[in-house]
Amino acid sequence: MAASLLLSFSTILFIILFISPCITLSTSRRILHDHVSKHRETSFRVALKHVDSGKNLTKFERLQRGVMRGNLRLERLINNMMATLSESNSQVTSSVHAGNGEFLMNLAIGTPPETYSAIMDTGSDLIWTQCKPCTKCFDAPTPIFDPKKSSTFSKVSCSDSLCQALPTSDCESDGCEYLYSYGDYSSTQGVLATETFTFDKVPVSGLGFGCGEDNEGSGFNQGGGLVGLGRGPLSLVSQLKQSKFSYCLTSINDDTSSSSENSKSSLVMGSLTSDILTSNSTTVFTTPLIKNPSQPSFYYLSLLGISVGNVDLPIKKSTFAINSDGSGGMIVDSGTTITYLEESAFDMLKKEFISQTKLDVDNSDSTGLDLCFGLPATDDSSEVSIEIPKLVFHFDGASLDLPGENYMIGDMKSGLACLAMGSSSGISIFGNIQQQNMMVVHDLEKETLSFIPTKCDQL
Missing domain, CATH: 2.40.70.10 (Acid Proteases)
Structure with missing residues (x-):
């Protein structure tokens, strides 16, 4: 048998792999798409917390x-x-959005910055948070973002490429409105805007996001919104143009x-x-x-x-x-x-x-x-x-x-x-x-x- 690997926990279950090491299991982890400025390399690292952490x-x-x-x-x-x-069959296509997620990331929105936690999701694109005035908002551990208190908040025009990238949008006189649904009754609806986001003390200006005034569905209440890391143009990865x-x-x-x-x-x-x-x-x-x-x-x-x-x-x-x-x-x-x-x-x-x-x-x-x-039964529980x-x-x-x-x-x-x-x-x-x-x-x-x-x- 190959050399064993022991992981120490309060109660231990030894699992031995055939033709594999022993292991232990337990009962008990800018080109920036910026509408204001030119590209500047943005690199950061943020801690992730599991949604069931601390429970x-x-x-x-x-x-x-x-x-x-x-x-x-x-x-x-x-x-x-x-x-x-x-x-x-009718030549109409719609993207699938996973929504929800298992890990939360901390970030700050606006100027001055306000701290929020958001769900990290590699299965969807849109970055969004709940915003005032809120006709329907779920209970969340972080406050609802108030765009009136930020000097860097700006609504996105209907001619903007981000607005055109939305799967469902409506063109109003004062900007681009969006509806982003996640396949069941879960959805976020509101105004598409740009704002300064801060990731681990690294500010990123002009980031497109959904300012959700009507948000409903299951699974989002662990955080105050969602950060999409998918391959579409609305995601954080695509907007930062990171390779x-x-x-x-x-x-x-x-x-x-x-x-x-x-x-x-x-x-x-x-x-x-x-x-x-x-x-x-x-x-x-x-x-x-x-x-x-x-x-x-x-x-x-x-x-x-x-x-x-x-x-x-x-x-x-x-x-x-x-x-x-x-x-x-x-x-x-x-x-x-x-x-x-x-x-x-x-x-x-x-x-x-x-x-x-x-x-x-x-x-x-x-x-x-x-x-x-x-x-198997054992004398040592x-x-x-x-x-x-x-x-x-x-x-x-x-x-x-x-x-x-x-x-x-x-x-x-x-x-x-x-x-x-x-x-x-x-x-x-x-x-x-x-x-x-x-x-x-x-x-x-x-x-x-x-x-x-x-x-x-x-x-």
């Missing part, structure tokens, strides 16, 4: 909450894609309670990404980013196959391909907790996992996850050791051998160990549990995405 949840409890949110997010994406496909950005998400165990600032996940924009990569150079897994014209905001990957233990699953090559109508494919997403695979592929993975894992399958459906195993097969995702140009804690989550209290994956139809998603403790680098100039194993809490 005194165990890792397993946070996983379950994330799965419930992820199921709703997946349902929203599938429903939107179905709508897009039906509209395509590179990255995020590094700490282990789901590291932020189950109020943790110190230096142990949080982080988002890095611009040249700082290269600086961090230089100082943390290690094994790099790089795969091409694929574009889907029907869903231009998402970051698609080319997944060629999956291995469980030493078995290459007999998945058809077309399973994860983007279909001619825009359906299918796999996206990498920071806002979805677990990985969702097209149903036929997940069924193969589940069957092989059961075959290679010498534990009883739990059929109680008590966790919300598709595959759980009962843990604080620890138990089990064996699980290794799991490898074979992307185009990169085979990613996942650490055990990135796909198997154990809970001594319930006596279960569960696979942090599920099935899907119409789209597959590579979720954030599978990305934890990796620097995930989006290089939009080279059109690549890189996974770099990293101790994210030490960046």
Whole structure:
């Protein structure tokens, strides 16, 4: 057996990978599109906080909450894609917006700057916050932005390229009004404007954002708005015209309670990404980013196959391909907790996992996850050791051998160990549990995405 890796937590579950290291699982992380000024290189790093941070949840409890949110997010994406496909017959297209998300970032808006927390979302584009006067606003941990108190607030004209990039807009005499919906009843509606945003003491002027006066739906009340990091022209990445950005998400165990600032996940924009990569150079897994014209905001990957233990699953090559109508494919997403695979592929993975894992399958459906195993009885209630097969995702140009804690989550209290994956139809998603403790680098100039194993809490 290879050398073991011990992660110390209050209650310990030892997971041993076949042909893979031992690991421990626990019960218990400008060209600026500026309408005022010329391009000036903007680079910054901001801390990210999980939406369930500080709630005194165990890792397993946070996983379950994330799965419930992820199921709703997946349902929203599938429903939107179905709508897009039906509209395509009449030559009408509409973008899918994921909305919600699992991580919050702090920023400041206006002059003088007022501090807000916003949801980071790689599955949508629009940057927005709730604004006064507010005809309908949800309860949020941060105040509602008052544009009258900022000297740098300016409404966007209807002829502006940002207004024209909106999926739904209305041209009024005093500026561009928008409606941005997220597939169910969730939406934000208001005035498109420009404002000075501050990220970790770095001011960015003239940033286009939605000043939402009518906001409704589930999932947004963890923050005061949303920062879209998708590929469309309205996103933060596109407006900054950055060729590179990255995020590094700490282990789901590291932020189950109020943790110190230096142990949080982080988002890095611009040249700082290269600086961090230089100082943390290690094994790099790089795969091409694929574009889907029907869903231009998402970051698609080319997944060629999956291995469980030493078995290459007999998945058809077309399973994860983007279909001619825009359906299918796999996206990498920071806002979805677990990985969702097209149903036929997940069924193969589940069957092989059961075959290679010498534990009883739990059929109680008590966790919300598709595959759980009962843990063996032990005299010492604080620890138990089990064996699980290794799991490898074979992307185009990169085979990613996942650490055990990135796909198997154990809970001594319930006596279960569960696979942090599920099935899907119409789209597959590579979720954030599978990305934890990796620097995930989006290089939009080279059109690549890189996974770099990293101790994210030490960046």
